Amino acid sequence: MIPAGEARAIRSVGIVGGGIVGLSAAIAFARALPKARIGLLETSPDRAALADRLSGSLTSIHGFHRFLGLDEAALIASGAATYRLGTRFERWSADGETWHHAFGDYGRDADGGVSFHQLWARARRAGEAAGFDRYSAAALIAEAGRFVHPSNDPASPLSSYSYALRLDPDRYRQVLQAVAGSLPISRLQGELGGIERREDGGIEALRLADGRRLEADLYLDCAGPGAALLSKVDDRFEDWSEWLPCDRLLIASVPDPAGPSSCDTATATSIGWIGGAPLHGRKLVSLAYASSAAGEGKARRLLRTEAGAESAEAVEIRLGRRPEPWVRNVLAIGEAATAVDPLQGTNLHLAQSAIMRALGLLPGRDCHPLELSEYNRRNEEQMLRVRDFIALHYLRSGVQRGEFWKGLAGRTPPATLAHTLEQFERRGRLPFYENESFDRHAWLASLLGMGVMPGHIDPVAASVAPDQAKAALERMRQGLAPVAERLPPYRDYLAHIAAGAARAR
């Protein structure tokens, strides 16, 4: 008799996509299911697969790396990753002031359920508070060009922040290839030729262009926005361009004499925005813009004058999602499922979340719709709120200058974002949503950074007298300000970690 567990178990997984997402999925599934056969078809990368091409990640990457067995110090030493404390937003507010979206806490809540940001907003209106990011340890440390790992001691101000990694996509992919090579993953180089369908609409087998065949119980579509597999089974697409207006991307690499830094940049321009991610000795720059606001020539000129990029690769992006990324035995991961612009570095994060969610909810071999629907439900919760969060930066940017921004403020936000904005703009409250990638501090950093202010202080927070609140804010700021100065310079810390990793080898 076959044990119940085995009768149900997925015995083989076929993965399509030779980029970072495909490799990550292959390694994760090989780790989680050592008894299963894992086949990876390393197709040539889709140019619009941003998770495979750009440097962004969020703080969730640490847990994912632990699961894959990737050592952070080794990644630093090999130059595949550097630390990132956040993003500096330039010209991205009504008053043109620079602000930081940094990882971790902004301020400290007062007793009796009084939120810090409520007191801050009241003081700010009275002209009695520094910028919101002056109360974020990560923002201050980034600005000072310094870094240490956060402390585990809750009493230390260094425990109030976290960090992500900035990846050098080429080197990071090489690291993943090496790990994949050390695991029992059967890797096939080639292109997808065709798909054999099952009677129920699922996939029976993949046919390669050269005639080889890959058969599996479950297929992962990590092939980028074209969704080479899923689109054959379900071609619905939910368009988000109304709220995420960029449809073109120029990507370039420029020399960076300033050297590595713990902060990325996002600078609003008249036709979109320019992102900067400093890697070792070079900088990855990108211009995201709307084709309705500018032609490619104008965009190239802008990237040259603003970021010094002599040549750049042009990519068309189509933002939105496939409403059910898991259909029968086909699961789309990464941009094959959801495509957003790289503004908040979520592309790879969403792929990693999807991989972990899929492993946590792995269905039986029959991929019963009920089991898939739990995956799709949780997935949707996360994706819609990430969409909302990124859309917020366009619909409430405060930026006045330029064709691109005009009219964005007047667009009707998605219902869930409208709900958040209604509560926040009136009374500074952030309603609860399940499965958010961005926590309360992250929402506040962007809302208040751009100058979206609550109209009124919440009644509970009003119990704290303005003088008392002002004094507390000032103590907090003064307590935080000198912390950064005592820390090692960013470059020294990187070198120190790299040296430690070298010794360990």
Next chain:
Amino acid sequence: MAERGERKLKVVVLGGGTAGWSTAAALIRFLPHACDVHLVESAEIGIVGVGEATLPHIRFFVESLGIDEADFMRATHATFKLGIDFHDFGSIGTNYIHPFGSFGTELNGVPFLHYWLRMRAEGREDDLFAYSIANVMSAERRFAPPSTDPAAVESTYSYAYQFDATLFAPYLRDYSLARGVERTEGKVVEVEQHPETGDVRALRMESGERIEGDLFVDCSGFVSLLLGRTLGEEWEDWSGWLPCDRAVAMPCASPPGAIEPYTRATAMSAGWRWRIPLQHRVGNGYVYSSSHISDEAAADALVAAVEGKPMADPRVLKFRAGRRRRSWSKNVVAIGLASGFLEPLESTSIYLVQGAITQLIELFPVEGRIEEADRREFNRMVDLEYDRIRDFLILHYHATTRDDSDFWNHVRTMEVPDSLGEKIELWRRAGRVARYTQGLFLEPSWIAVYVGQGLLPEGWDQRADQLDGPALAGAMDRLRGRIADAVRAMPDHREFISRRNAAIEAAA
């Protein structure tokens, strides 16, 4: 912006039971600068007071009011509660404790349940509940507060209270009056409404007094005088799924010896019977469906079943399961039974009260203006709680093989809400619980009822198959051992309470 010193909102709370005084206490604690609180209660209207057993959330409520736990427990003759012991639900002769705590610990990112399911299929005869420390503590009638060290097995449980509800409201009344809540005793004879908006303007008392307000909190119980009777808010009836509509209650003297740190719920032919041990007495009651049993027969069954000497005659309460479509309409917010009712099978009454109070404080009118957006948000949060609890309660009746009475035949075979049907099917196939983080009953609670009532899944997480069988069995044995050792070191429940009471008396 609203600042201190602006005109305060005048809040009138109607009803002096648990809901009314909890609301008054919380408003005066968190919003003393933003509102004046006036509570109207009538001595003629008794407290329903079935809500003697609570859920762990009450601790945070009590703590947030700045109330000392030991003092509060002594005043309300409270005991600790680690869960509910369900008897005869899945089938006659079986029982399980729904504990306030988790089952086992995750291994390699895979929930413990799945290892247990696998080992069970491989022939390990083993009780899942032995891996819940709250369960083992309950069985041995021991109690100690949970550890704050997340690595300790003693950190994997939580607790609530079992108290005398007729003493809880007066305790909060003293608290509220000391902080400036105004109180009027008397009977409301008329509710005055604004002729155009329909907002409630004032309550007219039998004494002739007229009590005006900006915001009215209806804690008038089942009567729902403001939301139901005055504003006519529609009732959504759930009695098709939850047919119990009466309870007969009767307290008894405490038996000598150990006090159970849990509530007992025993299934009966037309409902179920509670047993809630307090310091000084034991609360008993039979919750039943009046279309399946008469009041007299129910009372007889209760009297026949209780242990200990009765302290009063059986008293019958009537109710029905469901809720008002909106809990906040115009300038009336209903909290507690005035807003809806779910039978006390999982001790949710006081939790629902506290949840509504928390939302009211979070959505309290800004600058004295009641906004539709805040009302909508309040109602959204209340609905979420009600719907999820409803499904969880229905599960207790539906997941059964009992066919010994019309009542059980009805609940076993009835159509359940789609939302629950899907949850059960997902569990049955794969041992997974539809997950959310907001809401009352999370994964371990669902697992407890499913497994406890004999509904076991066919499949499990295939990652649980990877550990070597004997090694896994060893790890499971060690975990059981750790739990048993930890519990052996804990004091007896009654002794723990007596020592705390003695310490307070000595300090006074």
